[in-house]
Amino acid sequence: MAAINNSYLLGLYGGSYDASTSAALNALTKKKAQPTAPWSTAAQATAPKPDALVRAALGGRAFINEDAAKLDVAGASADYKKLFALYQGLETLNALANRASTKGLTSTDLALTQKRFASGLAEISTYLGKADFDALRMVQGTSSMTSKTTAAVPRDSANSITGPIHEGSLDTPVAAFEGETKFNITIRVPVGISGSQTTAVPIDLSEMGSDPRTMDNVLSYINGKLEDAGFQTRIGRDQIKSTPQTVQVNGKPVTLPAGPDRWALAIRGTSTETVGFTVSEKSDAVYVIQSAGVPATTTTTTVNGVTTTKTTAPSTLTNQILKFQSDGGTAAEPTGGNVGETQWVDGRLSQEKLPEGVSAIRASAVGPDGSLWVVGDVTTGGGNQPIKGVQDVALMKYDSAGRLVATRTLGAASTASGYAIAIDQNGDVAVAGSVTGALGTSTTDAGKTGEVANVADSFVTVFNKDGEELWTQRRGARAEDEATSVTFGTDGLVYVGGRAKSALTGSASIGGWDGYVQAFKAGEPYPTAGIMAKAVGQTQFGTGADDSVDAITIDGSNLYTAGVEDGRAVVRRFTLDVAGVPTLASTRDLGPISGDIAGLAVSNGKVILTGTSRDSGLSAGTANNAHSGGKDVFVASLSTDLTASGTDRLTWYGGEGDDTAADVKVHDGKVWITGIANRDPGALATGPTQAYLTRLDPTTGAVEYTRTWSGDGDQAKPMTLAVASGGASVLDRLGLPQGEIDQSDSKRLIDATSLRVGDRFYISPANGGRAQAVTIEAKDTLATLARKISVASGGKLKATVASEGGAVTGKDGETTTTTGGLQRLSITAKDGKTGAIITSGETGRDALLGLGLSAGYVGMASADTSVKTFGLGLPSNLTLNSAAAITEAGEKIQGALKAIRDAYRGLLPEDKTASASGPVPAYLTNQLANYQAALARLTG
Secondary structure, eight states: OOOOOHHHHHHTTTOOOOHHHHHHHHTGGGSOOSOOOTTSHHHHHHSOOHHHHHHHHHTTOOSOOGGGOOOSSTTOOHHHHHHHHHHHHHHHHHHHHHHHTOTTOOHHHHHHHHHHHHHHHHHHHHHHHHOOOSSEEEESSEEESEEEOSOOEEOOOSEEEEEEEEESOTTSOOGGGOSOOEEEEEEEEEETTTEEEEEEEEEEGGGGTTSOOOHHHHHHHHHHHHHHTTOOOEEEEEEEOOOOEEEEETTEEEEEOOOOOEEEEEEEOBTTBEEEEEOSOOEEEEEEEEEESOOOEEEEEEETTEEEEEEEEOOOOEEEEEEEEOSSSSSOOOOSOOTTOOSOOTTEEEEEEOOTTEEEEEEEEEOTTSOEEEEEEESOOTTTSOOSSSBEEEEEEEOTTSOEEEEEEOOBSSEEEEEEEEEOTTOOEEEEEEEESOBTTBOOSTTOOGGGTTSOEEEEEEEOTTSOEEEEEEEOBSSOEEEEEEEEOSTTOEEEEEEESSOBTTSOOOSSSEEEEEEEEEEEEETTTEEEEEEEEEEEEOOSSOBOOOEEEEETTEEEEEEEETTEEEEEEEEEOTTOOEEEEEEEEEEEOSEEEEEEEEETTEEEEEEEEOSSOOOOSEESSOOOSSSEEEEEEEETTOOOOTTOEEEEEOOSSBOOOSEEEEETTEEEEEEEOSBOTTSOTTSOOOEEEEEEOTTTOOEEEEEEEOOGGGOEEEEEEEEEEEEESTHHHHTOOSEEOOOOOOOOHHHHSSOOTTOEEEEEETTSOOOEEEEOOTTOOHHHHHHHHHHHTTTOEEEEEEESSSEEEOTTSOEEEOSSSEEEEEEEETTSSOOEEEEEOSTTOBHHHHHTOOOEEESOTTSSTTSEEEEOOOOTTOOOSSHHHHHHHHHHHHHHHHHHHHHHHHTGGGGSOTTSSSOOOHHHHHHHHHHHHHHHHHHO
16 A cells, blocks of 8 residues: 555645644644643743732632633633633632731721622632533532531420539439428429410428438439329439540640539420429529630740741630529528539529630520520531521520520621610510621612622511511611610510611711611511511711710600710600600710710619719719729619709719629619729730629619629629529529420521521532522421422432431331431432532522531432532632631632642543543544545545
């Protein structure tokens, strides 16, 4: 056969012959398999530098641009352009994260960087949801066989465990059982169709005679009483095993041996018997919530230009609920703290720790049933109730024994802070504060857009006595505003006081920060979102300088506000018309204040104003006693019409140092105050502090009750207080609550988690196709959500509700678990293979964050060998709002970049030469076919 003329052959296709072309032809099957990746050394030499990426992002340029991804292999798969565009977007995100950690960055520059980072993250998320890859599957989250919610819903349970009441051997008498110990166990059982009958079983340990009051002896006596009464409920004991603890000593871990075991009471009821506890001898109780302990101690060293920070002592900071028994009443005086308490002080009944993740507590109140409600800011929802943003507001309900029985979160997508709480006579609870970013289907109020789109709005949320949300109202000015106080009026009206930097809708701005009062009333119910509130009236007031409303209260048809206006303490009285609309009636200027307002109430025909100030000239009538020096607490007693009167009184309380009034409550005409006592004004912020709790008479200034105490690490910082009438009794030392034990909690997702109505996520077929939305409705539970997931996935996903703990066989014969009292949702591929893709909802409405579910592919990644799945592991709620958040963002982005590099390598089998295993790329197959056709024509 004659030799082939390569020049002639190439001429058939418009080519020319030279040595290099001949070499290319001869090496055709060895042609470059993949386009040059943007992370290669060659590409990095010409790639935009990080500062250029930052400038482009801050200038508003898109993060994802497929046209900018240049491929140097003709006919290469379009998947490469998508991967390279994603990589460039992530590199830009990483550059922004690095910029946010730069020292000396102005607040304006940081805010813009944070904003563009959020926009870029959302853009990447949207792109991933729409990108149609040919030879692989790329998801924002994870790729797994099973996806399980971290959010959990409590199961109903007839069992309840107290805190520890005994430490050591079961053979020794229990101190909590000593002395006069009398109470009733109440058992309520259903009678007829809707009735019930309650029986009180009296318990008096003196009936045990000379028998030692050990744990088992006392429980045998109590259970005998219950059995004789014909009930199935029993009281048992629960062992709390002690374990060795590791602490840091001079920067080195030291393991301490396990201490003695502890024992708690276990109330074991039945589904038909509701258990409660009552006593006849009671006294008032005062709850003080404080921060105690010290932050971590660190040392920083620099060697050869490398700076190293080492923790020499771990943080001991913790938030605690302290319960005190007031003087008076008939309850026996407490003689010591409960098991495990620290820094005990005379008169204290208990010390309980608040959950981890609570960053601040600003308000608390006691409900009609004796429950303690606490409003706090949380940076994490713990292991069972993840939050959606950086910080959320949590409403926590505690029984009289200090046990957390319910937690409700606002569900803010970005940041929220809680400032105030009020409870009405029906047990409804109102919480007020500020929120930034989206809140369910609401993003901003009053037309906030552009530069002010992410400033704070005021909000108020009302819950019923069971912690179910009734309504939420978000209102505000164009600029920043916040609700700092809240109270209930008549006929379901709720009044909110706060401050705003610009005009509220329908009002006029006066200048600087203005004070405001708004009135709301529940409106008509909506089919899916519950009851919505409507505005009844509002007023905006102040001076041309900065003003505030720090406290409000209602007395009949009068509403009072107190705040600092242009550096002066001012009390205002508004009259309320029949519709509840406030109109300014009178004002009392008490003079310059060098401090702040702490509380406002009306009692015994007097307006009681409290706060702190230095000796600034503040005046409110006759002084019961003189200013002591430093910053003192003041209590002013004023006439209800706010006119100066000969009966007005001003009481100063404090030592020569600085005193604070963290919170104040007026109860039975007397003023309870808690704060830090007599602190050296020149002391370091981390210096020792002494807490105090005081009750005084606002008319005479007489101090009637005082307790002072220290905290762990000599740090005790009270934050709030609340007073419970008759809330102290012998039950406190037994760890038992007054009243019935709540055996159930709401199963609605909008109550048990941080989800809000309208939050959603999407499910799309594993091999491409239209995404179906799964939207949260007011009545949704884990069970209804499971059905929605099955429908939205076209039956490809199986969602089941599983409990945690021991084994129980369900209706379908499958085994679930039952201890721990929690239920979670678990999602798998129904056929065990194919599955579907779960993607996040829109920014601010992403239900996956509230559920603690990862976006991504659920199924067997290797079930379809022609399509490999790669998960970026990129959470949609990454931020640059703190050093820790920046570090986390950087780590997650690096993980996502690696996933893209893995996906690039995963495309290699499709682009290998014909001699390699796997399919031959289309562009190479076409070229070879053309050459073979030419050869056939040449050779005949």
